[in-house]
Amino acid sequence: xxxxxxxxxxxxxxxxxxxxxxxxxxxxxxxxxxxxxxxxxxxxxxxxxxxxxxxxxxxxxxxxxxxxxxxxxxxxxxxxxxxxxxxxxxxxxxxxxxxxxxxxxxxxxxxxxxxxxxxxxxxxxxxxxxxxxxxxxxxxxxxxxxxxxxxxxxxxxxxxxxxxxxxxxxxxxxxxxxxxxxxxxxxxxxxxxxxxxxxxxxxxxxxxxxxxxxxxxxxxxxxxxxxxxxxxxxxxxxxxxxxxxxxxxxxxxxxxxxxxxxxxxxxxxxxxxxxxxxxxxxxxxxxxxxxxxxxxxxxxxxxxxxxxxxxxxxxxxxxxxxxxxxxxxxxxxxxxxxxxxxxxxxxxxxxxxxxxxxxxxxxxxxxxxxxxxxxxxxxxxxxxxxxxxxxxxxxxxxxxxxxxxxxxxxxxxxxxxxxxxxxxxxxxxxxxxxxxxxxxxxxxxxxxxxxxxxxxxxxxxxxxxxxxxxxxxxxxxxxxxxxxxxxxxxxxxxxxxxxxxxxxxxxxxxxxxxxxxxxxxxxxx
DNA sequence: GTTATCACG
DNA sequence: ACGTACGTGATAACC
Ligand SMILES: [Zn+2]
Ligand SMILES: [Zn+2]
Numbered sequence: 001x002x003x004x005x006x007x008x009x010x011x012x013x014x015x016x017x018x019x020x021x022x023x024x025x026x027x028x029x030x031x032x033x034x035x036x037x038x039x040x041x042x043x044x045x046x047x048x049x050x051x052x053x054x055x056x057x058x059x060x061x062x063x064x065x066x067x068x069x070x071x072x073x074x075x076x077x078x079x080x081x082x083x084x085x086x087x088x089x090x091x092x093x094x095x096x097x098x099x100x101x102x103x104x105x106x107x108x109x110x111x112x113x114x115x116x117x118x119x120x121x122x123x124x125x126x127x128x129x130x131x132x133x134x135x136x137x138x139x140x141x142x143x144x145x146x147x148x149x150x151x152x153x154x155x156x157x158x159x160x161x162x163x164x165x166x167x168x169x170x171x172x173x174x175x176x177x178x179x180x181x182x183x184x185x186x187x188x189x190x191x192x193x194x195x196x197x198x199x200x201x202x203x204x205x206x207x208x209x210x211x212x213x214x215x216x217x218x219x220x221x222x223x224x225x226x227x228x229x230x231x232x233x234x235x236x237x238x239x240x241x242x243x244x245x246x247x248x249x250x251x252x253x254x255x256x257x258x259x260x261x262x263x264x265x266x267x268x269x270x271x272x273x274x275x276x277x278x279x280x281x282x283x284x285x286x287x288x289x290x291x292x293x294x295x296x297x298x299x300x301x302x303x304x305x306x307x308x309x310x311x312x313x314x315x316x317x318x319x320x321x322x323x324x325x326x327x328x329x330x331x332x333x334x335x336x337x338x339x340x341x342x343x344x345x346x347x348x349x350x351x352x353x354x355x356x357x358x359x360x361x362x363x364x365x366x367x368x369x370x371x372x373x374x375x376x377x378x379x380x381x382x383x384x385x386x387x388x389x390x391x392x393x394x395x396x397x398x399x400x401x402x403x404x405x406x407x408x409x410x411x412x413x414x415x416x417x418x419x420x421x422x423x424x425x426x427x428x429x430x431x432x433x434x435x436x437x438x439x440x441x442x443x444x445x446x447x448x449x450x451x452x453x454x455x456x457x458x459x460x461x462x463x464x465x466x467x468x469x470x471x472x473x474x475x476x477x478x479x480x481x482x483x484x485x486x487x488x489x490x491x492x493x494x495x496x497x498x499x500x501x502x503x504x505x506x507x508x509x510x511x512x513x514x515x516x517x518x519x520x521x522x523x524x525x
Numbered sequence: 526g527t528t529a530t531c532a533c534g
Numbered sequence: 535a536c537g538t539a540c541g542t543g544a545t546a547a548c549c
Contacts, residue, residue, distance in 0.1 A: 178546090178547080180545085180546055180547070181546080181547055181548085182546095182547080183547075183548075184547090232545095232546095233544095233545085236544085236545055236546080237543095237544055237545060238544095240545095241544065241545080257542095260542080261541060261542065262541075263540080263541060263542095265541065265542075266542095267541085267542055267543070268542085268543080269542095269543060269544085270543095270544095271543090271544080272542080272543045272544065274542070274543080275542080275543070275544085359539080359540095360539060362539090362540070363538095363539045363540040363541090364539075364540070365538085365539045365540090366538085366539085368536090368537065368538080368539095369537085369538060369539045370539080372537085372538080372539080373539070430535095430536075431536070431537070431538075434537095434538080435538070438538075438539070438540070439540070439541095441540090442539090442540040442541075443540085443541095445540090446540065446541065450541095478541090478542095
């Protein structure tokens with residue numbers, strides 16, 4: 001057979017009507033794309049099936065899964081002795097392992113499919129997760145372009161800055177030590193300089209930013225330490241870290257994991273493109289290094305307050321729904337209701353507090369946690385929470401029933417049926433139990449937002465191809481998509497993206513989308 | 526490998 | 535009486 005014939009036959013196999021099965025297919029699809037194959041028709045990814053059945057699965061190693069989910073007695077052949085085949089068998093070993101993997105996956109298909117059906121996870125699997133494999137593989141394959149000169153410049157600047165701050169700190173501390181070592185830093189601060197320690201950690205006294213912030217007035221070195229931490233973080237994680245993974249075409253290609261989080265979200269590693277700085281001006285500049293290729297532009301679309309909208313929809317709270325329908329700033333509307341003033345009379349502080357309450361809600365907070373965050377007393381926090389739930393009573397009902405149902409079943413379920421076991425709910429330890437309650441409240445909210453976002457990704461990718469557009473999704477960050485578009489296609493891509501994201505799921509509140517474009521990720525914000 | 530810290534949604 | 539906001543990943547230090 002000629003190479004061309006082999007390629008054609010393999011293509012036919014990949015497109016077979018009944019679909020292909022594999023374990024962790026995204027990686028294979030990515031390789032196929034590099035070899036110019038079209039994305040395959042997928043029947044099942046056993047790894048994703050297992051994830052849907054239990055998103056907390058400890059390991060996706062096939063032998064253990066076959067033991068756990070397989071039905072027939074099935075033993076995997078002896079692992080190939082490397083020494084034995086070492087001389088001529090490199091490719092043979094790889095073939096053997098691939099064959100074993102295929103065999104394991106095929107053994108798992110039936111029992112997994114049955115379990116997926118039994119737990120009503122068919123739609124989630126077939127309509128969302130399986131199509132998403134291709135979308136993510138294409139994003140990983142494309143990667144996002146970076147401005148190498150800009151990135152190098154940022155790294156160099158930060159390097160110099162770290163060095164300068166290091167000298168000042170050693171001067172002020174009166175000794176040389178490794179500032180990166182929390183252990184050495186503790187000795188310097190709390191023993192040698194005699195400063196008063198604040199919070200404790202497992203092993204000693206905390207030196208984190210929150211603690212240092214409170215010690216600012218105690219010694220001049222503290223401010224420099226805070227600055228050092230900020231700059232060193234940017235230098236090491238983003239300066240050096242990103243430069244080290246720039247690949248072909250001056251593009252960075254991350255891996256997006258579909259079977260990692262307990263809630264249904266995606267994660268990103270090598271590198272993590274989900275935590276590129278944005279909250280501080282100094283960190284934000286790294287987004288200037290993420291760019292579109294020549295004559296193209298980046299389009300950034302972000303769901304507005306998707307998790308709060310999920311709460312509104314799930315709880316059916318008329319007050320919260322109205323607030324979103326009015327289309328005003330949600331934190332201001334909330335503050336007006338909670339503090340009993342007109343929206344125009346809401347102070348900055350009141351808005352900030354309402355915002356904290358709303359975020360706390362997503363995380364299942366209690367009065368105690370809110371008090372810590374707002375730096376107020378337990379009583380005052382409880383009273384704020386009381387007026388919040390007074391204004392939005394159905395939200396309280398929803399939270400309570402969510403926990404109740406989770407306790408009865410031992411797991412939570414999102415609106416799309418995504419399950420998460422929460423064994424913490426039956427822990428003998430009260431602290432662990434309330435952790436479980438917070439996780440239960442959060443899972444339905446974060447999980448629904450993730451499901452909606454995944455639908456948007458699948459639909460958007462499909463629509464771009466259907467319309468024969470050249471624009472492509474190059475990145476996603478939980479509720480935000482970044483497209484790379486030919487400049488002349490920008491306005492069309494903008495229309496399509498807003499339409500697809502806004503209609504991903506029909507809720508009792510609108511799904512608002514913020515969108516903008518530019519040459520860099522920073523500019524498109 | 527575990528711990529502390531800190532970047533994001 | 536107690537004391538944690540939920541979900542991730544990278545880095546450096548240290549055992
Ligand atoms: Zn958003
Ligand atoms: Zn965003």
